Amino acid sequence: MYEKITKLIKKFKSNDPFVIANGLNIHIRYARFEDGTRGLYYKTLRQRFIVLHEDLSEEWMKFVCAHEIGHNRLHPGLSRFWLDEHTLSNPGKYEREANQFAVNLLIPDSLLLNGMTIYEAALVCGVPLELAHFKKRPEPKGNSWNSSLTK
Structure with missing residues (x-):
């Protein structure tokens, strides 16, 4: 997941989900x-x-939008409609992964490496606080995927 996020940010020089979409x-x-x-993501024709x-609020x-990009990148070929009607799969797993993708896209590691808590970083980045816990705490090394990304 984190490699996919890194590639998107490098390719589009932004972590803004609207720019990426x-x-x-x-x-x-x-x-x-x-x-x-x-919201929802789907592919047709x-x-x-x-x-x-x-x-929805801007936040x-x-x-x-970031969550739905997560579905696009992490679950290609799957749709919620298809999962609900054709499988016994628990869509909660896919929703959790898309939430993790969104939070890790929107909150730069550099904020946490500079001493912010996950919840402080979520406030700064406009991530709903109830979803901040999905942020993966970065390892303290200088080559973090978004250590140079500024808001």
């Missing part, structure tokens, strides 16, 4: 979901889409 040619759309869904709930839009 654009660079990956993933179309962003907005809709109103009545069932509590914040070789086109890839992220659909975000139109009433949540950014997180959900």
Whole structure:
């Protein structure tokens, strides 16, 4: 997962999920979901889409976009719709992995290496606090994937 994050950030020179989605040619759309869904990722006719709930705060839009990019990068070929209807698989595993991807994309390791707590870094980066615990604590070495990334 972390290698994929590193490659995306290097390729697009940003950890902004909207910049990355654009660079990956993933179309962003907005809709109103009545069932509590914040967003979804799907592919149809070789086109890839992220659909975000139109009433989300800016913080949540950014997180959900990063989460859906996580599905694109970590779970190619899988869709929540297919999992629900055709397998006995627990989609919770895939959601947890996408949350980990999003948090690790959005919170630079350099903030934690410079003494911030995970929750302080989440506040600075606009990551919802209830999801900050998904951040992997970096090893204290100078070659962290995003040690030079600044906000």
